[in-house]
Amino acid sequence: MLWYKAWLETRWRFVFVIGSMMLVWLTPLWLPGAAPPERLWLGLQLGWVLLYIFAAVFLAGAGINTQTMYAATPGFHGSMLFTLSLPVSRRRLLFVRAGLGAIETCVFVAIMAGFALFQGPGATSALQALLYGTRAIVCTLPVYALSVLLACVLDEMWQFMGAGLCWSAVFLLQSRSVVVSRISPLRGMSLVSYPVTAPMPWAPIVASVVFAGVFLYASVLVLQRREY
């Protein structure tokens, strides 16, 4: 039933990010001849990375962390006390909520990644599409996990702002620091940094798995220690 609740809680968010994706897909149809195909393709690829981040941050919202008492508005939020009075551990609450959001994020990224390759110029094999989709998903996970962590300590508006600030900083630092550049998940998920024909970028992939694990573990610790 927790999965059912998580789905009811997030379904409109999921519909919203899928709708955003449709808009990006349709953009080339609306702009025939507005720009050379290569430039348009480059712009879309950058846009896709932003959409991955947006989806990961947006889908990490809600859950017990944002059902705060102080944010209670009639009919919205404030159900946290009800959730916490159920015979369910906080760890399970977090895993189910984060798990469903992660699945939705992965579905979104997989569709985006697949479409990116079909829409892009030049032929792409199914294997290349699969490999790109996999790395895009893995590199999106730390973005998602950081948002889950932020959602454990901040309300939703600050969670968005905090995530935006963090990933903007990573984006800026990756052009100034060799280390950040090598392990940045943002570069790992980008077809601009690593074209589909490039070898698998293992450094950002491994770093993404580590960061996602650390953020998720920190979320569990925070949630278990937090008082409501």
Next chain:
Amino acid sequence: MNDIVIATHGLSKSYSGKPALRSLDLATPRGSICGFLGRNGAGKTTTLKLLLGMLRPSAGEIRLFGERVNSEASSVAARSRLAFVSEDKELYPFMTVGQTIRFTRAFFPTWRRDLEEKYLDLFRLPREKAVPKLSKGMRTQLMLLLAMARGAELLLMDEPTSGLDPAMTEEILQALADLAVSDGTTVFFASHQLAEVEQICDRVCLIDEGQTVIDGVLDDLKSQYRRILLVFDGEPPRELAGFPGIDHVRRRGRTASLLAHVDVDAVVDRARGLGPRSVEVLPVTLRELFLDHVRGE
């Protein structure tokens, strides 16, 4: 089977060094309806949250159903046997009444379908109606349904009748009393509605500034406590406050009002020795007990 359902010993809680509860001792027997009273900020909600594991005690011990609650696992086990109705009565805004019932039912194998149907009917709650479209009274009713139908051994309630009209309040209070009598359910409810507490509670626990001031059987308390009204020719003498057996003294003009609960006859005799113009001994109401204990002199 343990006969004390809620037991706390030396329970304390501080927020940033500021004490909210100070060594609170509670003992609520199985099947009782206990009114948990206190002023705003006295520590009632903090106590309920500590019992539910939402807060961690700074010191002291909590036992629910005879088991010590000192870890998340023990808290989860205890929560499977109780229900909580929060003061704000907030439920999931993305669910309907029916979905909320199905969701809650899944956690409680002891769920009573007969009670679910009974209260749905009584409260006239439409299953398909979305929670945000319910009035506050209907949300309260739904929350009470979720609490009462789960077959819980203990109901923890924070202002359970807030938002209900007098007729519905009466029905809810009756339902709670029936549950305690028929199923042996223990009801522990925080309230400011002294008339409601007096109507259905057999026990009362009054706390003030995080400490237990009164904890006992309501009828016993009412029979033990007496108000002694003394009228003097001049200002009431100061030594009244030092009398043994006197809980509180209030002075107004030439009148002194004493609240006594130990050896009332002896207190009256001593008071007569101070030469009052008149002495009157009266029974006390719960309201008077409450006001005397939380206001002091």
